[in-house]
Amino acid sequence: MKVKVNDFSLDKTLSSGQTFGWKKVGDSWVSFFDRPIKVTQKTDSSLEFSGSTENMVKDMLGLNDDIERIKSEINKDEFIDQAINYSLGLRIVKDGLWASTLGFILSIQSNIPLITRRIRLMSEYYGEKKDISGIELSQFPKYDRIYERGYDSLKQFKLGFRTKFVFSAARYFYSHEINEGMDLEEIKKHLLSIDGVGPKVLDCITLYGLHELSSFPMDVWIQRTIAKYYYKIIGNAKSYKNKNKIMRDYFGQYSGYAQLFMFNYSRMNNSTGSI
Secondary structure, X not given: OEEEOOOOOHHHXXXXXXXXXXXXXXXXXXEEOOOEEEEEEEEOOEXXXXXXXXXXXXXXXXXXXXXXXXXXXXXXXXXXXXXXXXXXXXXXXXXXXXXXXXXXXXXXXXXXXXXXXXXXXXXXXXXXXXXXXXXXEEOOOOHHHHHHHOHHHHHHHOOOOHHHHHHHHHHHHHHOOOOOOOXXXXXXXXXXXXXXXXXXXXXXXXXXXXXXXXXXXXXXHHHHHHHHHOHHHHOOOOOHHHHHHHHHHHHHHHHHHHHHHHHHHHHHXXXXXXX
């Protein structure tokens, strides 16, 4: 099946550090969250996909976002203009609540290749195996399997201090009713009860898991970027909470896209100096 796209790059979007549940095989990207999916970008204006519906693919890849309006609303200064133009084709994904929770807990003091490798190894151990178009996939690790196999089973993945965070998350999802249909503030309260979920991880989950586009996660790249380019706006603000509110007030309802473009531009060009 095919879906039309505009100003969209599958490669850029799925390799940008916002999702860890996709794998590139040849010219295609495959994933196995609830079902195996294969997506291929044939041209600048079309995708081919199998294993899913058009509506689900659009939802997962941010294809319903009014990208021209979004870029227009957040384009408020010279730096973000450069970041927008550099990041053409990027969209914000919607990975779902559990997948993004696990992914961004594993992101704490880590890097994209290592997070992706750990997710792959955990998928091979915990996940069901299925096939799509001749490609065998292992399902993204579910919280119930992680919890039921116990804390000690996680040690084989050498997650370090993150081991207790992952198990805490799996145990919490297993024992509490928490789903995407809940009020956002209620979801946030649940997530903040999980060891390892602080303000930054929470913002990542709401943005990349739930597609809450006003979220503005501030990792080391973003913190350095705003310190260098937005110091006049930030002023004397010190805490994550205060700086975050200032940046969200500045960029508005689509702050998440500003964050993604800033992150992508800064990371790829090392515009804030060596990490």
